[in-house]
Amino acid sequence: MTPPRRTRRYPRHEPTPPPKPAKEGEEKNPERLYVVAGAAEDGARAALDLVTLIVARAEAPPSATPEQAAVLRLCTAPLSVAELSAYLSLPFSAMTVLITELLTAELVQARAPIVRQAVPDRSLLEAVMHGLQRL
């Protein structure tokens, strides 16, 4: 018996740049494939990823909405946007709006994710391999 057959496809265009480029002005290190993406610099909408880690910087002020207070209670320890979305049963995009408000109010800190880049970071991959080997 022979299995059905597929035909290979090829990159359509230049690989899409990663969603969160490194901070402007930051030195470009050609050795790095996976960089820690730049955090939102101003109050403008932060490019939040599913795995951006959110940490509370303060307790909820009296002015906080119930939703904001819920986030602040949940992320006393670092928690990804995906986990917050799961625990609060909010879709990802609604979650990012809520977190952006909290970032603007400086009530939470965002720790940017490591994303795939065009040029490699071997040490990161090695760290992940060592970590997995201990599982």
Next chain:
Amino acid sequence: MDFNGSDTIPGPRTEDHLPHTAQAAAKIVIVGGFGVGKTTMVGSVSEIRPLTTEETMTQAGVGVDDNYGSETKTATTVAMDFGRISITDQLVLYLFGTPGQQRFWFLWNGLFEGALGAVVLVDTRRLEVSFDVIGRLEERGVPFVVAINSFPDAPRYPIPQLRTALDLTEDIPMVECDVRRRASSRDVLLTLMRFLHSLTMTGSLT
């Protein structure tokens, strides 16, 4: 949901808290057809009980008459199972399993672009359901490995025959696995990491 009662909001168990030293997280995506074992794989390696996140996707309808301005939009909710592995005190890895209609996964901005790489889970009983997703990964230059989840009643093909059927180049790793076993799922992830590492040597990522 009701956000007013603090007791009603579920959250991580104390033992599931990440340390404050956790600096950054990376993600890996697990793709494959219905019932191929994506959720099982996430669950078998995750340190937390797998969770679900969702997003509403809108896509412009493929209209026959090009009526600008009155384009039909279709909305679909995409839900993903995910799990977590703490790599070090600073580094966390998340695994996302994507069910449902494959074309919608690719509308989730940043899901594949930001991922370190992908695992394509394949069931040899329905090899063709993985064709489209493999093609989309290729088009987007997302590095991936193929894991053949060995179901007992599935036809068994030698790997070279599967490689030919899937039209994969020699460099793309193909491994057999039983994702119900943690060690087997971990080995699949290690295969992906070694592959990504090898790409850094040849400098031919994407």
